[in-house]
Amino acid sequence: MQHVLDAIQANANAEVFAKLAIPDSYRGVHVLKSEQEMWQGVATKDKDPRRSLHVGDVPTPAVAPDEVYVAVMASSINFNTVWTSIFEPVSTFGPLARLARESEWAKRHDQPYQVVGSDAAGVVLQVGSAVRNWKPGDRVTVHCNHVDDQDHSAHDDSMMAANQRIWGYETNFGGLAELAIVKANQLMPKPAHLTWEEAAVNALCNSTSYRMLVGRNAARMKQGDVVLIWGATGGIGAYATQYVLNGGGIPICMVSSPDKAEILRRMGVQHIIDRSAAGYQFWNGDEQDETEWRRLGKDIRDLCGEDPDIVFEHPGRSTFGASMYVVKRGGAVVTCAATSGFMMEFDNRFFWMRSKRLIGSHFANYREAWEANRLVSKGMIHPVLSRVFPLDETGEAAYQVHHNAHEGKIGVLALAPSEGLGVTDPALRAKVVDQLNWFRR
Numbered sequence: 001m002q003h004v005l006d007a008i009q010a011n012a013n014a015e016v017f018a019k020l021a022i023p024d025s026y027r028g029v030h031v032l033k034s035e036q037e038m039w040q041g042v043a044t045k046d047k048d049p050r051r052s053l054h055v056g057d058v059p060t061p062a063v064a065p066d067e068v069y070v071a072v073m074a075s076s077i078n079f080n081t082v083w084t085s086i087f088e089p090v091s092t093f094g095p096l097a098r099l100a101r102e103s104e105w106a107k108r109h110d111q112p113y114q115v116v117g118s119d120a121a122g123v124v125l126q127v128g129s130a131v132r133n134w135k136p137g138d139r140v141t142v143h144c145n146h147v148d149d150q151d152h153s154a155h156d157d158s159m160m161a162a163n164q165r166i167w168g169y170e171t172n173f174g175g176l177a178e179l180a181i182v183k184a185n186q187l188m189p190k191p192a193h194l195t196w197e198e199a200a201v202n203a204l205c206n207s208t209s210y211r212m213l214v215g216r217n218a219a220r221m222k223q224g225d226v227v228l229i230w231g232a233t234g235g236i237g238a239y240a241t242q243y244v245l246n247g248g249g250i251p252i253c254m255v256s257s258p259d260k261a262e263i264l265r266r267m268g269v270q271h272i273i274d275r276s277a278a279g280y281q282f283w284n285g286d287e288q289d290e291t292e293w294r295r296l297g298k299d300i301r302d303l304c305g306e307d308p309d310i311v312f313e314h315p316g317r318s319t320f321g322a323s324m325y326v327v328k329r330g331g332a333v334v335t336c337a338a339t340s341g342f343m344m345e346f347d348n349r350f351f352w353m354r355s356k357r358l359i360g361s362h363f364a365n366y367r368e369a370w371e372a373n374r375l376v377s378k379g380m381i382h383p384v385l386s387r388v389f390p391l392d393e394t395g396e397a398a399y400q401v402h403h404n405a406h407e408g409k410i411g412v413l414a415l416a417p418s419e420g421l422g423v424t425d426p427a428l429r430a431k432v433v434d435q436l437n438w439f440r441r
């Protein structure tokens with residue numbers, strides 16, 4: 001792929017990019033169908049992504065009329081790559097086989113391997129015959145909402161589409177690779193003031209948090225709302241914290257270490273709880289302990305004098321009962337995940353008697369992802385990149401996320417030969433350089 005790098009470096013025009021040869025195979029991070037039973041009998045925490053994520057050559061598929069080839073300069077680790085690598089809660093080869101039944105083009109996705117990864121920043125190489133809005137040479141970031149827009153159900157909110165999938169998780173040919181195959185309706189302009197690795201970490205987590213808190217489809221936070229954010233320096237939590245600060249809300253940020261609390265202070269957060277120091281024990285064996293929910297509620301009131309209007313929930317089983325308890329009368333718990341377990345329990349009496357709401361939210365539609373990307377492009381929301389790994393060490397990067405040994409987002413260099421490349425708006429960069437370093441180790 002050196003010829004691609006040369007063209008990017010030379011700032012070549014669309015005609016030059018369109019003529020670049022697409023290689024017959026490319027390097028990608030993949031899991032193997034033959035290994036999907038490899039973790040039988042192994043505890044979740046001991047399933048090691050370094051053993052199941054392989055880096056090697058896979059054949060290049062043909063591009064469909066509504067798709068493009070993207071030369072991937074950088075990508076990022078999302079928790080869904082951890083799920084794929086540990087084959088939990090299910091192996092992702094099942095969804096690939098179901099996708100393959102939908103059309104002739106979709107058959108390509110059912111392979112003995114799956115190239116993973118749901119984020120990418122790079123350059124468009126070739127475009128399919130039906131692509132109108134993008135051309136070779138365009139610098140892009142990729143969002144992961146994979147939708148067949150010929151289906152009527154995709155035309156109100158595309159997250160409601162019957163065939164909605166997450167690219168690089170429920171599809172093949174994802175972003176942790178030197179080449180990616182994406183639908184044209186996944187493309188967004190790369191923020192010009194960011195490096196490739198900074199541009200690559202935002203789309204999945206930033207768009208998810210935007211929909212949960214800001215967009216029309218979930219909690220619809222307003223000025224002055226108190227928002228309890230679990231994992232406030234994690235992938236989605238670090239963007240949620242920025243949205244609450246930007247939107248005139250009052251974030252109550254939960255983290256598990258003084259280092260993470262320090263990051264939040266740099267971001268301008270006032271109300272921080274270190275859950276490790278507080279030692280909450282919401283579960284006592286198979287039972288939940290209401291007195292611990294009350295203790296959390298009191299800690300929040302002591303900090304800001306009120307109960308949360310919104311709880312930004314994703315740890316799942318371990319925190320869900322507490323979240324449903326502490327949210328204000330008439331308030332909303334918005335959830336997009338269940339990292340610690342998806343069978344939730346809560347005390348319904350406090351839910352119905354206090355007229356609370358529970359809102360499920362999943363990724364974001366194209367419009368929401370675009371708006372979230374626009375805020376990054378304007379320097380109003382910032383990437384939360386903490387570390388960068390080479391593609392060959394993706395397994396180690398996923399291991400770090402699996403064991404909560406990271407902050408913010410971990411970037412992965414694909415074709416980019418080093419960090420720090422890709423900036424075309426140095427003036428905007430200079431204005432926000434402090435914010436770009438909030439999370440850097």
Ligand code: NAP
Nearest residue numbers: 079208231234235236255256315318336337339340362363
């Ligand atoms: P992450 O970077 O690992 O951050 C999650 C944070 O949650 C951790 O840093 C940790 O922070 C906190 N946490 C973890 N386990 C916890 C527990 N048992 N109790 C309390 N806090 C806990 O992951 P992420 O990228 O933010 O993703 C979080 C979850 O959302 C994952 O399950 C992911 O798959 C899901 N997700 C869903 C969507 C969607 O579209 N539905 C999109 C993005 C992510 P502290 O240790 O500092 O408290």
